[in-house]
Amino acid sequence: MFSWLKNLFSKLFGGKDQIALGIYGPPNTGKTTLANVISEEFTGEELGRVSEIPHETREVKRKEKVTLEADSHELTINLLDMPGITTKVDFEEFMDYGVEEKDAKVRSKEATRGVVEAINWLDNMDTVIVVLDSTKKPYNQVNVTILGNLEAKDIPIILVANKIDLEEANPEAIRESFPQYPFAEISAKEKENINELYSEIIETTK
Known part of the structure; x- marks a missing residue:
């Protein structure tokens, strides 16, 4: 269905029963860690595997009908954790993390397909x-x-802005580089400020 038609139905009939909420970003920014936090809190199950190796998520991971709660509101989402977006996938990057060359080349192809899929x-x-x-640096x-x-x-x-638990974190640099967007600074790993993010999701999707 055309997006304008979906929006029209949404306005006429008071919004959607559920929305598709995608988690995007470059590799290794903590997308899957955040997806796991959301999924585990509201469904009791994690969504994907976390690794320090780039492009650990190489295909879309989905958790449907997650009922998110914040500020006395509920929102049912289809949660989608996306492969990391990048302009170049190099198999040698995987080898830097100890992956054998043959496996690194396979991962590289899968990661490239994942970018396209996302x-x-x-x-x-x-x-x-x-x-x-x-x-x-955000820009x-x-x-x-x-x-x-x-x-x-x-x-x-x-x-x-994720990873604010780290000493070198500078979330304000992200806010200042892209001031036009709703913003939250969190640590997905430490679950810091997660409730503030839930509130922002509710507010943005009203």
Whole structure:
């Protein structure tokens, strides 16, 4: 169904019973850790495997009908954890983490397919959380590309600065680089400020 028609039905009939909430961002920003926190809190089950190796998530992971609660409101979401978006996947990057060359090349191909799959899924998103690593400089080609694609499709964005538990974290740099978006700073690993993020999700999807 065309997006404008879906939006019209939503306005006429008082909103949706559930929304597709995608978690996007570059590799290793903590997307799957955050997806696991949300999924485990409201369903008792994790969504995906976490690893320090880039592109551990190489295909879309889904958890349907997750009822999120915040500020005396409930929102049912289909939660989707996306492969990391990047402009280049190099098999040698996997080898830096001790992966054998043969396996690294397989992972590289899978990761490339995952990037394409994640981009294709944008047409099905109602709202997107973009997770950035607050220990890294935020204004770069990958981040601008992700946000630009979402804006082009008129998809609501919640920008999340993750890893604020680390000493070198600078979430304000992310806020200042992209001030136009709803914003939350969290530590998915330590579950810090997660309730504030839930409130932002509820507010953005009203």
